[in-house]
Amino acid sequence: QEKLIPRAKSGGLERAGVAGFNLAATPIRLITRASERAYVGFLNAQRMGVFENYARLWEVGPGGSKQQVAARDKDLAELARVINVFSGRGYLGTRGSAGENALPMLNSFFFSPRQVLARFEAPAMPVHALTQGSPRVARMAARNMVASFGATIGLMTMIKASGLAT
Numbered sequence: 001q002e003k004l005i006p007r008a009k010s011g012g013l014e015r016a017g018v019a020g021f022n023l024a025a026t027p028i029r030l031i032t033r034a035s036e037r038a039y040v041g042f043l044n045a046q047r048m049g050v051f052e053n054y055a056r057l058w059e060v061g062p063g064g065s066k067q068q069v070a071a072r073d074k075d076l077a078e079l080a081r082v083i084n085v086f087s088g089r090g091y092l093g094t095r096g097s098a099g100e101n102a103l104p105m106l107n108s109f110f111f112s113p114r115q116v117l118a119r120f121e122a123p124a125m126p127v128h129a130l131t132q133g134s135p136r137v138a139r140m141a142a143r144n145m146v147a148s149f150g151a152t153i154g155l156m157t158m159i160k161a162s163g164l165a166t
Contacts, residue, residue: 047083047087047089050083051076051080054079054140058076074132075136078132079134082129082141085118086125086141089114089118090121092114092117122145126138126145129141
């Protein structure tokens with residue numbers, strides 16, 4: 001006879017795991033779940049902070065024309081996409097698209113499909129921003145990529161020169 005144990009969230013019953021061990025209700029899982037939420041919340045706050053800084057820099061004054069406001073709105077939409085890609089949130093399509101719907105399956109094969117995709121998308125983001133008609137975002141993306149690559153190469157050179165790496 002199969003042993004049933006209480007389910008943590010719904011209050012129903014579920015089949016017992018190995019020797020009656022229910023991993024979903026362990027304190028370790030509760031702690032890791034809270035840690036995941038905290039990390040995601042931190043990254044969301046970081047992304048929003050960067051977005052707000054650029055939005056403040058690109059404000060259109062009170063006498064700005066409708067064309068200036070429309071261009072700024074287009075730049076901000078593209079900026080949001082660039083920030084998401086640069087922070088490891090690759091673009092799989094709009095909500096409900098095939099890419100978004102395939103995410104659960106992709107998660108079973110890859111550690112982090114959005115991160116993997118973002119690594120391939122990031123080098124092309126300045127060109128993508130230009131093709132979308134956002135030269136301001138393209139300049140920002142190119143500047144940040146050069147700074148990031150320069151810092152990485154500089155750090156690797158210092159490690160090599162110190163003898164820590166061969």
